[in-house]
Amino acid sequence: MIDGSHPSHSSHSSSSDDRIRRKIEALGNSLSLPTVRKALGVLEGEHASNRRGGNDDPMDIRVYGPGDEARLIDWKASARLGRPMVVQHARQATSQVWLLCDVGEEMTGGCASGEPAYAVAGNALRMFAALSLRRSDDVSLVFADAHSITRMPFNGGFAQFERTLDDALRRDWSYGRNIDALLDYARRIRDRQALIVLATDELALRKRHINVIGAIAATHPVVLITVATANPFDPSEAAREWYDGKSGRRIPALLRNAKAAEEVALHRRYVCAALEHELAKHGSRMIRAASSDMMFDAFVRLVSRSLGRSIRNQLRVPPSLNLTSEVPA
Numbered sequence: 001m002i003d004g005s006h007p008s009h010s011s012h013s014s015s016s017d018d019r020i021r022r023k024i025e026a027l028g029n030s031l032s033l034p035t036v037r038k039a040l041g042v043l044e045g046e047h048a049s050n051r052r053g054g055n056d057d058p059m060d061i062r063v064y065g066p067g068d069e070a071r072l073i074d075w076k077a078s079a080r081l082g083r084p085m086v087v088q089h090a091r092q093a094t095s096q097v098w099l100l101c102d103v104g105e106e107m108t109g110g111c112a113s114g115e116p117a118y119a120v121a122g123n124a125l126r127m128f129a130a131l132s133l134r135r136s137d138d139v140s141l142v143f144a145d146a147h148s149i150t151r152m153p154f155n156g157g158f159a160q161f162e163r164t165l166d167d168a169l170r171r172d173w174s175y176g177r178n179i180d181a182l183l184d185y186a187r188r189i190r191d192r193q194a195l196i197v198l199a200t201d202e203l204a205l206r207k208r209h210i211n212v213i214g215a216i217a218a219t220h221p222v223v224l225i226t227v228a229t230a231n232p233f234d235p236s237e238a239a240r241e242w243y244d245g246k247s248g249r250r251i252p253a254l255l256r257n258a259k260a261a262e263e264v265a266l267h268r269r270y271v272c273a274a275l276e277h278e279l280a281k282h283g284s285r286m287i288r289a290a291s292s293d294m295m296f297d298a299f300v301r302l303v304s305r306s307l308g309r310s311i312r313n314q315l316r317v318p319p320s321l322n323l324t325s326e327v328p329a
Contacts, residue, residue, distance in 0.1 A: 016115075020123055020292040021162070027300070028130030028158065036134050039303045043195070043223055043285055061087045096191050097132040097139050099125045102200035103169070104145045104177020109201060109229040113291030117227040121199035122169055123292040124225045127299050128197050129161045143168050144182040147175040179204045183212050192219055199225035202268055202288065210274050217282035224279060226272065228290040233260040 031039070061077055064084035074087040107118040125141075132139050141152040141164060154164050179200060186196050196216065205213075205226070216222055235256050276286045287302060289295035 017119065017123075017292075020296060021126065023296055024123065024126045024130050025158065027127070027296075028134050031131070031134070033134065036131050040131055040135060040137075040195070042303060043221065061085055095138055096194040097128065097137045098142065098186070098189055098194055098196045099128060099139060100142045100144070100182055100186055100196065100198045101125060101168075102145075102177050102179060102182060102204055103143045103171065103173075104179075104204075105173050105175060106177050106203065107201060107227075108173050109203070111227065111290050112230045113293070115291060117201040117229050118169055120227045120289065120292050120295055121201070121225060122165055124199055124227075124287065124289075124295050124299070125165065125197065126162065127296065128195075128223070129165075130158055132195075133158050133161060141165065141168065142182075142185060144178055144185065145175040146178045149178075149181055149185055177204055179209065183209065183216065186216050186220070186222075187212075189220065193221070195221050195223070197223045197225060199227070201227040201229050202272065203229060205271055205275065207271070207274070210271075210278050213275060214278040214282065217279050217284040222279060222282075222284040224275060224284070224286040225295075226275075226286065226288045227295075228268070228288055230290075231261050231264050233257065233264055235261065 028036075061074065062085065064073055064078075064086045072086045074085050077085040077087065101118075101121055103118065107116065107121065109117050111117060111120060113120075129139055139154060139161065141154055141161075143150050143152065150168075152164055152168055154161060177200075182198065182200075186198060189196060198213075213222070213224065233256050235258060272286075272288055279286050285302065287295065287298050289298050
C-alpha cells in the first residue's frame with residue numbers, strides 16, 4: 001500500500017531522514033570500540049580471528065593505559081612486574097557482515113510515519129554498518145527483486161557506505177519482490193560465522209518462510225529486520241487515502257473499519273511471533289519497527305538490555321548533539 005497524499009511513493013521528508021542519519025552516525029561515533037565489539041557480539045555469536053581484544057590465545061602483554069578495560073588486566077603479570085599489565089588476545093569477531101535488502105516494488109509501501117518501507121529498512125542497515133565498519137569488518141551489500149540479485153561492491157568508511165546505499169535505493173522500483181531468492185542467497189553464504197542482516201517488510205514473509213529462516217539461523221548468526229507498514233484498513237488513519245501499490249486503486253472507505261484492521265493486525269502479530277520464536281531457538285534476533293525512529297530505539301534497546309545497565313549511558317547519543325534517544329529501563 002502507498003500513501004495517496006504523496007504521489008512519489010515517499011512521504012518522508014528530507015529533514016526527517018537527515019535527522020535519523022545524524023542519530024545513527026552519532027551513535028556509532030560515541031560508542032567506545034570495546035562497547036561496539038560487545039554490542040555486535042551480542043547479535044552475532046563470536047568466533048576466533050587474528051584481531052586483538054578478545055579472550056582466545058594471548059598475543060602480547062603491555063602496560064595498562066587509559067581506555068583499557070579492567071577485566072583485561074593480568075593480575076599475575078601485574079604482581080610480577082609491579083604495575084598493572086594488560087594481556088592482549090586474539091579477538092572474537094565476525095570478519096564479514098552481509099546486509100541483504102529486499103528492493104521489490106512492495107518496499108515502496110507506506111508506514112504510519114509517512115516513510116516508505118525501503119527508507120526505514122535502509123536506516124536499519126545504516127545502524128549495522130555504522131558499528132560494523134567501526135570494528136573494521138568487511139561489509140557486503142546485496143539487493144534483490146524479481147528481476148535480479150545484485151551484490152554492490154563496497155570499500156571505504158561509513159560515508160562511502162551511505163553513498164553506495166543511496167545510489168542503490170535511487171531506482172525506478174518497477175519490479176516485484178523475490179523474497180525466496182533473497183533467502184536462498186543467504187543460505188548459500190559459505191562463511192558460517194558471517195553475520196547476516198536481512199531487511200524486508202513484514203508483508204513479505206509467510207508461514208512457509210518461517211522454517212527457511214530458521215534453517216539459515218541454524219547455520220549463521222542472523223538479524224531479521226521487518227518494517228511494519230501501515231494497516232490500510234485502520235479507521236484511525238481516516239485523514240489519509242491509501243492506494244494499492246500495483247493497481248493504483250484507492251482503498252474504499254467502507255473497508256476501513258476496526259474489525260478488518262484487527263484481522264490484519266492479528267495475522268501480522270502471529271507471523272511476527274512465529275519468526276521471533278524460530279530465530280530465538282538458534283540465538284538469532286529480530287527487530288520490527290514502523291518508523292526509522294522506532295527502529296533506532298528498538299536497536300538500542302535490544303543491545304542495551306542484552307549487555308546490561310552498565311553500558312546504557314554509552315548507548316545514548318551524546319546530549320550535546322540534541323539527538324538523544326532514551327533507552328527504557
